Amino acid sequence: xxxxxxxxxxxxxxxxxALIGYLPVGYPDVERSARAMVAMVEAGxxxxxxxxxxxxPVLDGATIQxxxxxxxxxxxxxxxxxxxxxxxxxxxAPAVVMSYANPIFQYGVERFADDLVAAGGSGVxxxxxxxxxxGEWLAAASARGLETIFLVAPSSTQERLHYxxxxxxxxxxxxxxxxxxxxxxxxxxxxxxxxxxTRAAGAERVCVGLGVTTGEHARMVGAYADGVIVGSALVxxxxxxxxxxxxxxxxxxxxxxxxxxxxSAR
Amino acid sequence: xxESLQAAPGPYFGDFGGRFVPEALVAALDELTDAYEKAxxxxxxxxxxxxxxxxxxxxxxxxxxxxxxAAHAGGARIILKREDLNHTGSHKINNVLGxxxxxxxxxxxxxxxxxxxxxxxxxxxxxxxxxxxxxxxYMGEEDTRRQALNVARMKxxxxxxxxxxxxxxxxxxxxxxTYRDWVANVETTNYLFxxxxxxxxxxxxxxDFQRVIGVEARAQMLxxxxxxxxxxxxxxxxxxxxxIFDAFLDDxxxxxxxxxxxxxxxxxxxxxxxxxGGARAGVLHGSRSFILQDADGQTIESTSISAGLDYPGVxxxxxxxxxxxxxxxxxxxxxxxxxxxxxLCRTEGILPAIESSHALAGAIKLGRELGPEATILxxxxxxxxxxxxxxxRWFGMLPEExx
Ligand SMILES: Cc1ncc(COP(=O)(O)O)c(C=O)c1O
Numbered sequence: 214x215x216x217x218x219x220x221x222x223x224x225x226x227x228x229x230x231a232l233i234g235y236l237p238v239g240y241p242d243v244e245r246s247a248r249a250m251v252a253m254v255e256a257g258x259x260x261x262x263x264x265x266x267x268x269x270p271v272l273d274g275a276t277i278q279x280x281x282x283x284x285x286x287x288x289x290x291x292x293x294x295x296x297x298x299x300x301x302x303x304x305x306a307p308a309v310v311m312s313y314a315n316p317i318f319q320y321g322v323e324r325f326a327d328d329l330v331a332a333g334g335s336g337v338x339x340x341x342x343x344x345x346x347x348g349e350w351l352a353a354a355s356a357r358g359l360e361t362i363f364l365v366a367p368s369s370t371q372e373r374l375h376y377x378x379x380x381x382x383x384x385x386x387x388x389x390x391x392x393x394x395x396x397x398x399x400x401x402x403x404x405x406x407x408x409x410x411t412r413a414a415g416a417e418r419v420c421v422g423l424g425v426t427t428g429e430h431a432r433m434v435g436a437y438a439d440g441v442i443v444g445s446a447l448v449x450x451x452x453x454x455x456x457x458x459x460x461x462x463x464x465x466x467x468x469x470x471x472x473x474x475x476x477s478a479r
Numbered sequence: 480x481x482e483s484l485q486a487a488p489g490p491y492f493g494d495f496g497g498r499f500v501p502e503a504l505v506a507a508l509d510e511l512t513d514a515y516e517k518a519x520x521x522x523x524x525x526x527x528x529x530x531x532x533x534x535x536x537x538x539x540x541x542x543x544x545x546x547x548x549a550a551h552a553g554g555a556r557i558i559l560k561r562e563d564l565n566h567t568g569s570h571k572i573n574n575v576l577g578x579x580x581x582x583x584x585x586x587x588x589x590x591x592x593x594x595x596x597x598x599x600x601x602x603x604x605x606x607x608x609x610x611x612x613x614x615x616x617y618m619g620e621e622d623t624r625r626q627a628l629n630v631a632r633m634k635x636x637x638x639x640x641x642x643x644x645x646x647x648x649x650x651x652x653x654x655x656x657t658y659r660d661w662v663a664n665v666e667t668t669n670y671l672f673x674x675x676x677x678x679x680x681x682x683x684x685x686x687d688f689q690r691v692i693g694v695e696a697r698a699q700m701l702x703x704x705x706x707x708x709x710x711x712x713x714x715x716x717x718x719x720x721x722x723i724f725d726a727f728l729d730d731x732x733x734x735x736x737x738x739x740x741x742x743x744x745x746x747x748x749x750x751x752x753x754x755x756g757g758a759r760a761g762v763l764h765g766s767r768s769f770i771l772q773d774a775d776g777q778t779i780e781s782t783s784i785s786a787g788l789d790y791p792g793v794x795x796x797x798x799x800x801x802x803x804x805x806x807x808x809x810x811x812x813x814x815x816x817x818x819x820x821x822x823l824c825r826t827e828g829i830l831p832a833i834e835s836s837h838a839l840a841g842a843i844k845l846g847r848e849l850g851p852e853a854t855i856l857x858x859x860x861x862x863x864x865x866x867x868x869x870x871x872r873w874f875g876m877l878p879e880e881x882x
Contacts, residue, residue: 268646268778271655271659274659275645282645285777290775291776315761315762315763315776316775316777317776319759319761320776341500343498343500343502343505345498364501364502366501366502366503368506368665369506373505388502391503391663391665
């Protein structure tokens, strides 16, 4: 049991899915991104995914790419993720760091795990790493009680589902569709089946991400998943408003819409 | 007798290689690996590939002795392996025909490819036209400008060319965008990876499809009196280099030298010399190898006059060969490459690709070191038709430069 799984289970006890919001650290700058994450928590996000901007984000669509590129141009560092994690945790929500593999490898897996623990973070989501090649990280994480969240996709075979579930802690991240992050008109039809298959493969908690954009999407996904993960739709609130107050206001409105969605699902 | 280094199967080459990819691509890579393993031992596949190599590509490619060029290279004997004479003008076609045949075996109808100089894009568009496959090529916007003629060529061959505007707008970003397409369309689409890098099975598979360069060249050298003292090739991701090196890996007296793009010089920080520049190991585009990166693991943009070598990573087998000391890697600057380019044009009447000119520059340096007794085999990986504008600008031959 960790802060993260407690929060997921608390939402479940309320008969709803948890709302998980993603923002990259460093956009538009480190302090403002941390304040935006706190604003999300205040507006109804249960769990925050703190994104680490990366130069080669092969699983991200245009919106997150744009924010990450801007953050990197302004000099964001990997260590800034821990500043954001601490802000989220101080605001009362669990934080997980979402990072491509190389920044963690170069930071040093042990050091990364230590600093994440020190900041109060619950674990990591690894979009471009599978358990097959994550041994070093998994050892560091489990020694420190950190969760490691791997992804499953509609293309995952039964064998891969079992394998991934067996190595995942916290929750399994089910990609709703074959594709990259970004807002979509509808949530992939494959998602519900994937959640069912992932549960059948032994997963205790399965959260769905990719393409969730509206309160209606959150409601639909919340009907069958343990958590609803939203990224690009939130990032867009920041991209579209240069003024911080305007950006945070737009973000709160979006989070409230999504929070209503997960609360009207079942 | 130590174990042979030839045709190493992967996924790991020492500490390098592997498969660091999103789960969404694992099934497709497993399927591809499986199809390739089966094809490798299927005489029908071998026959078809050999037939295409002979009747379509024009293999075997010849070797040409370059005595007038060699006079500027310490008088060493210099022999060029003429991949520039292949259909479509470079070694890239060897790999693409193999992967396109595999695509048919997988029952997929669409191929995607990244391209830097445009040679791999042109080769992919060509193979797609030949085999009736739909083809989309991703090319950094910066490179679509540097290689405008190749963009037109791909379009003439029926391919869709997508200029990539993210990141540094060069090869690495074109690879990112091709991955994004693949994740979304993997059911119908196969990724024709253009170099001996990326996740398993690409480094080993691309090497196998390019091995023919070295197999032919080694036999051609033996016919001409014996093994060379050194084999030199340019290294972007490293496919022509590993292709010509492989057959010589167990000939311990043959020096193997990869020439990376030194750009404006190693000390300037603006280059693409991953190994020669002393880069740290990391993970980029699906495998562990040496990469140009900052302390945080963010990829550093590379610099080279040659679009085909302008890549911040290098294939994992080269990282391994460097690590164990079997091959050496040199940095060749833009200026050195262009000097060699002009020299080959003027002395031998052969217009090389700027990529290949890096290997020629390496041969000049090595020839001057070793002198007239030495024999050097150079991989002339491509022809320079695509580079005429870049070269004309470099040498100030264009009528008037618009600002
Ligand atoms: C003629 C030529 N040589 C070499 C290269 C570099 O690729 P590799 O290192 O895979 O041989 C390219 C790439 O575009 C090329 O066009």
